[in-house]
Amino acid sequence: MPNTIKRKITLKLNKLQKCLTGIKGFDEITEGGLPKNRTTLISGGAGSGKTLFGIDFLINGAINYKEHGVFMSFEETADELFKDVASLNLDLKVLVSQKKIVLEHVVLERKDIQEKDFNLEGLLIRLEHAIESVNAKRVVLDSIESLFAGITDNGILRLEIKRLFGWLKEKQVTAIVTGEPGQDSYTHHGMEQYISDCIILLDNRVDEEVSVRRIRVVKYRGSNHGTNEYPFVIDDDGLSVIPITSAGLNQPGTAKRVSTGISSLDKLFKGVGYTKGSTILASGTAGTGKTSLAAAFAIETCKRGERCLFLSYEESAGQLIQNMKSIGFNFEPLIKKGLLKIASTRPTFVGLEKHLLDLYKTIDGFKPKSVVIDPLTSLIGEGSPREVRSMITRMIDVLKTQGITGFFTSLVSSTAQNDTSGEIGVSSLIDTWIVVRELEEKVGKKRIRGLYIVKSRGTGHSSDVHKLILSDDGISLEPMEADSTSTPDPKKKVGSGIAKKSKKINKST
Template sequence: MTPNTTTADPLRKAASGIAGLDEITFGGLPAGRPTLIAGAAGCGKTLFALTFLVKGATAYDEPGVFMSFEERADDLIDNVSSLGYDLPGLIADKKLVIDYVRVERSEIEQSGEYDLEGLFVRLGHAIDKIGAKRVVLDTLEALFSGLGDGPVLRSELRRLFQWLKDRGVTAVITAERGPEGQLTRHGLEEYVSDCVIALDNRVDEQITTRRLRVMKYRGSAHGTNEYPFLIDKGGISVLPVTSAGLSHSISDEVVSSGVAGIDAMLGVGGFYRGSSVLLSGPSGTGKTTFGSHFVNAACLAGNRAIYFSFEESPEQIVRNMRSVGLNLDSHVTAGLLRFESSRPSLFGLEMHLVLMIRQIDQFDPAVVVIDPISAFRGSESEIHATLLRLVDYLKVKGITVVFNNLVNGDQDDRNEQSLSSLMDVWVGLHDLEANGERNRGLFVLKARGMSHSNQIREYRLGSDGVTLIEPYIGPHGVLTGSARIVQEAQEEAATLERRDEVNRRKREFTEKKSAAERQIAETREALQREEAELLALETVDERKEQILTASRSAAATRRGATA
């Protein structure tokens, strides 16, 4: 577990001011006690010690004394000027004293009464001169170069360390690494120190990585793992992250992938903020294009983004993305997008991790792209551990990250399975080969907390970006490319044929209907004529009947008159 600086600790501590170290030590070095920093040449012992003094003077108002037995003051000032440390200014402000003590072994005569009183007087004067709270002695080997007797050396070491404790100063003493199996040259210094920090400059496959380990800390808990640390123009920074645990907060906020089709497939419109996303596929499937769409969408929303590239330069990515309609250069100019490119062979895995975390801390992005993680050099377990630390760090900060991964063959598939356990979302890109051509397809293998699509979707890369094509199921499964076009043409021809048949039948029906309607009209007209004739006959009959009735009535009347 990573040390928590809020953990209660009864031991009084002095913050070192070195990024990451105070987290590992639960607050800093033991105040009023000596700390031993041991390491081989080139590990950064002197720089660690000087940083402890400079940070104390500038950040915590604790003046310091640097007593050197190897380097002169002018050399020390020149050596750290590139880090932005203004030692002459601190000396002028009485915040720092640098005292060079020349020790020649030939001038030291060992006796039973080896005496450090002269050193104590000189060091005490420097402490009193500026009211120093911090002291550095660099290095013990130079100071005790004339002592070879073990009991005398141990006695003088105890005496020196006790004198520093009695003065109430927080002291850092540097020591050279001893022979194999031994932390220090004499093998005694670590036993009389209250805190021991070992520095290492390790070379693995021609790649150098500096590491730090707290070997001992009396009266205090501390991180016990090895931690990589970086020395550059920004000073010293230690990476304390081993595993941030599973206590990070979560969010329901959704971050767009930059591709509308993928957002729809995920079911919620994108990735949950703080998610880790694995985008894997063989060469030529457009992983960099998908990553660029992701940062482009974030920048269009007004958020910051960092793109870590380990295979292409920023200029090359910006130029290539213009072909798919992305103007990433405008986001760089606006200060929303930053590219960080380096060869994976430049540093070891842990050093790359330190650099990425430092750059993320400085830029404070909302989204990050790592392209590709397959470029990292190291064993599967080392890569897994490095990514775990990075994923945990980004989750704590609520940063959404896309990891591009190049895969080829069964071995890479097994590596993917191992990496996928760290990821919240896994999108696979694949080549779909059929009918003598290669097309591209994608699918969502996993998406925690999302009801995602299970379809395989063909996609195209064009001047308008990434376009997902609606799934097309043919008689023998999903069709892509020219097979899809042929099948669509065949089905369209069949549709046209059916449409023509329907139209023909409609025309025949219309003609029959028209003929029937004409026949009905003619029949209706004939019936109307016949009806009119019947009415006329009825009228004639009625007229005849009336005439006949009238005639009969008239005849009857005449017969009555003659009777």
């Protein structure tokens, strides 16, 4: 047998086995979950989600992987744990009654944790009985600080922790122990971090009055893993690290096209409309018709019998429905048929990651073929420019990986010096970019709306400025007469599309 094949077989045999946690996103950053039949330390301050991580791990194991579990608590009783997860969609009480999870509350007396009388035998016997009673494959100890609180001698402490971790390994269980970070260490004792095979750090911080949760894999023996800090949220379904990072540039290309919902706008794309599964951005100042363009696209999606999700960050569903009636767009029949779903929320209500998680869940449940987000710029104040851009990049990734056509609107300040995609600056991530602006006719000094296409990757398109008309019958575009308009402020530049008024058909690639 060649040496290369021998090496490959040896590597395969020696590859670390992993235990899937079932926690959304976490198994991806750890490339398969926690180290199987080994001990993981979950470190974090008060309210960071340590206990919930452990409970989630056990519940997912019992429901999804047919692995029963034991939760041994040194601080909370079973009733207190039931109350902790009562507001979440976690069936802890049911699983305990079905004997798939065992809850053990250990009351530690002062004499039990004194250094001279310290003995783990009684605890190990109780833990062994709990494991055998349900043939458990997963164990959570919450928290290790309480168990070793009375030991001050580092030598004894290290031996006892090593003894506990070794015992758990002998029992062939995947174990989690929780701890609180101390000064310059991941636990108060500082010994567990050296003996643990894996260390997960949870953090709940407040940045500019916004609470943000982060998770980081500090250590993982024998395995590759993501080393960055990753945002996570706790919602009705437990803990979710979603999305973890950008999905990457691996989306397949397509030649399929979908209508814009406006026949005269389709003609500007050589009559074929937007690329299916691409991203479209309509940017402009207030009142220029960005939401109306998005509404036309949403209705056209529904006309094809496909579902469309409309996320509104500025108007309630009722306001949006009423406002769109003024240009002949009736959302109500489409909503009743289940083809259109309008979700309205204030951007300040939750953090960026919660917005993104809600989008994931809604897409997963509703299965839309198109998603409208109006406007993206409402998210600016909910994080730093880097965080906002990262969130939008991941948002675009999730749409593209599922072949969903995304339509975004972006509000541009009326004092902007150039036609940009707004304060977010995501035009480079967009496949088709449409700019709508308020212009002023030279004759009569009447203000009108103008529209032109900045780019459309892979599609021939006109770069001429067209008059955008909103009426009772919907939306239409008309060619602009040469030298008939000027910008409201001569100090502002409208952009190359208006200044040059090129009549050529461009192809962007």
